[in-house]
Amino acid sequence: MKTQKSTVLAILTGLIFLVLLCMPRSSALAAEPYKIGCIFSVTGPASFLGDPEKKSAIMLADQINKKGGINGHPIELVIYDTEGDPTKAVLNINKLIFHDKVLAVIGPSRTPTTLAVIPIAQRAQIPLISCAAGIKITQPVKKWIFKTAQTDALAVAKIYSYIKEQNIKKIAIITVANAFGESGKEQLIKQAPKFGIEVVAQESFGPKDTDMTPQLTKIRATPAQAVVCWGTNPGPAVVAKNMKQLDMKIPLFQSHGVASPKFIELAGDAANGIILPTGKILVAKDIPDSDPQKSVLLKYIKDYESRYKTNVSGFGGYAYDGLNLLAIALEKAGADKAKIRDELEKIKGYKGVSGVFNFSPSEHNGLTMDAFVLVKIVNGKWQIIK
């Protein structure tokens, strides 16, 4: 009796499994799905990047699939979490390439994780679209590597072109002592002569420092006509507060690293008058209608906020653009990695969330400094000035 029962059970479960296995297969048999791998830092210290990236990618894939996919092929995302750790990123990309056999990879979210997976993607000859900002990812150009996030170099150029217009010749820089600040410092010093600007003081601060008055006092004693601060919260807010405290009247420029409402909250009144570059998403409603990105931005914000019931962040767009670019390439190339890469490189004038992309064999980021707008904080609100 007992054995009979279990045999029946086993057969039943087997049947259920068979049905479950067959169901999606039979409906997808018409066209094999395009498998795309995603590696984002969904959890861990950089979750503020990876989480909106993951959400944006899933949202876009659903939208594409609802419209019937790409040439009839639905998109299938395989998403792994790096936790912001380069070692995990390497494990993830190997899994994507050799186990999941994806056609292309979007991510990772951070510069260190991206730099770790580049050699693997190059060796496996698979197109990779990184969501990280570091300039080293696409300079020098690597055959299989693209990226969608704006680089520091563009932000520096944006600030410097404005400083030059204001006829400011001497500036002081104060940067945070971590990878973001160091990279910014490098660009600030490298690009200064090109704009006829002299850096008369270089100061730095620790990521957790709470008092920058000594550094600013030193800057006050120099002939600097403006201060450029490069860091992520909370340091730059302290710099802003300390400058008010020291009664320094020269203009303060900040990096895109603090382009979030959080900065205004932290710096309070001291935030007023600060000028900084930001991606257009922060001020999407205020950019002129003639801006090519306006409709893309508004659609993305509306879709994201209605689906996830949370405010859009400036970072999910990197993955959104990445998947959109990939969809364009897939449409022309089909399931062939080398052809996808070639088509990616040919994309011109694609209007994305982070800017207008123009790829070429010598340019795999494809953005110019027009991807940024300069905003001034007036009464705790962003105001576009350029």
Add this chain to the structure above:
Amino acid sequence: MDLAAQTLQFLFSGITNGAIYGLIALGFTIIYNATEVINFAQGELVMLGGMIMIALSKGTNLPLPAGFVISVSIVSIVGASFERFTIRPLKNPTQIGIIIITIGVSILLKGVAMFIWGKETLSSRPFSHSPPIHVGSATLDPQSLWILGITFGILLLLQLFYQKTITGKAMRACAFNKRAAGLVGIPTQKMILLSFVLSAAMGAAAGVAITPITMCSYDMGTILGLKGFCAVVLGGLGSTIGSVVGGFILGIVESLGAGLISSSLRDAIAFVLLLGMLFVRPQGIFGIKEVKKI
């Protein structure tokens, strides 16, 4: 601006930071004076004070003194439960055992704070809305005066407590020799509990006072605790005046070093000072050389 005026500004900045370090150092001293151990969760108690104050003032129009009192009371309760549930149940309380427990508690408090308030930095409003005070060409933040006032107020009260009251004297006896103190009728366990409550209250007061300047995040306690510990060692373990003086020395040296030498060496200067002190005069400036009879 000439060097003299710059140096004045560095001094002001150093004095502000020094008062912050001194205030935290006092918290270390109280527990040390009752138990002869260093409470490595002191920085987290400071963070809790600041966080609770911010949480209280957010959205409500709670007057500042009320917020101050509520925040200090809540953290005092945390301090009491800290002693009652983690230190007292120890069967054989060794110094090293207790120190490791305090490290554990610091990690726990940090985790809880991260869970409640998230990883973002929060800011709070200054006590008084007045413009910076000008002294010559240097400026001073009014909040610094509040911090200085609170530090000296607490220092004065503590001195009176330890020198003039029976409870204060009993507390010191407890640290000196717990068993002998017990034999002459001092309720040693109560004294230790009291020391944790006092030190937590002081940490909370420090947290409330400094967050308008330093801002507050769940992990701010670690570095504050380290700097406070540095001040204690400089001034001499167990000396209330010593910890405040140590705080000021540390703050001023740091700020002068950052201003006159290099801002990237700021933390290094502090810890070189600490190491130097440990080599040259391990008992600190105000510490008394330990004499042990065998």
